[in-house]
Amino acid sequence: MSFETQYFKDLMHWIREHISKPEIIASIFWITVKIVLIYVIARVIIKVADKTIAHMVIAREKSPLKIDRRRSNTISILIHNLIAYAVNLVAIMLILGQLGLNLGPLLAGAGVLGLAIGFGAQSLVKDVITGFFIIFEDQFGVGDVIQIDQFKGTVEEIGIRVTRIKSWTGEVHIIPNGNIKQVTNFSTYNSIAIVDVTIAYDADIDRAMVLLNEVVAEVYEHTENIVKAPQVLGVQMIGNTDLKIRVIAECKPNKQGEVGRILNVEIKKYLDTHGIKQEKVEGN
DSSP states (O other), rough: HHHHHHHHHHHHIIIIIIITHHHHHHHHHHHHHHHHHHHHHHHHHHHHOOOHHHHHHHHHHHSSSSSEEEEEEHHHHHHHHHHHHHHHHHHHHHHHTTTTHHHHHHHHHHHHHHHHHHHHHHHHHHHHHHHHHHHHOOOOTTTTTEETTTTTEEEEEEEESEEEEEEESSSSEEEEEGGGOEESSSSOEEEEEEEEEEEETTTTTHHHHHHHHHHHHHHHOOOTTTOOOOEEEEEEOSSSSEEEEEEEEEEEEHHHHHHHHHHHHHHHHHHHHHHOOOOEEEEE
């Protein structure tokens, strides 16, 4: 008799002696039913959580304090993953318990391991928590121009752990979220372009004011980044040989530099054409 044949006979004998007993079959059946039930309940909990998260995101998008779709998706995915990990972990523990595994030593070992990881990854946990609140609170988004400490640039990516910003000269700064203490966002509200026009002391102020109103009105009509008609506020300062007339223009977020440069050029050309002598034009 071959080894394989003898092994098969021994296996069948063991099955008849142990598994074929009615009480063992009933026990295996109920354990299987419980495992399937645990699995189904876990899936249902995750599905219900997903639907609840979707309804919350939709409600937030309809509220006066809006959040863009990208951030909504990021938050919903993050919460889904947290709930899925927790539910699946509990389900696995319950299934192992049904299979007769003693969970006491396993839980104790997991607790010690988690404590060790927690001490070793404090900065990582801090980065993740800070990243979550940056996204959830809508502090800034991709495409915004922000300044973090000495780094200023356009946000390219907001991750759970790091934020990437690109400066106007091309450098990309990767900043751990846990290091972000204070952020200046230049893209939230409209900005103000300020131009100080310096004209000669003996120039005709009234005529200069009229000409400035004419030129800024023309610039406003042809510049889409200016959201309101610019204002000529009047004489800002009187010096010994010159005086300054201040012009302001409300423009789109972070467009004050571009608008200021356009105003400087057009004002210079217009005043030169009409014979108003300028010392210099200053803007910011």
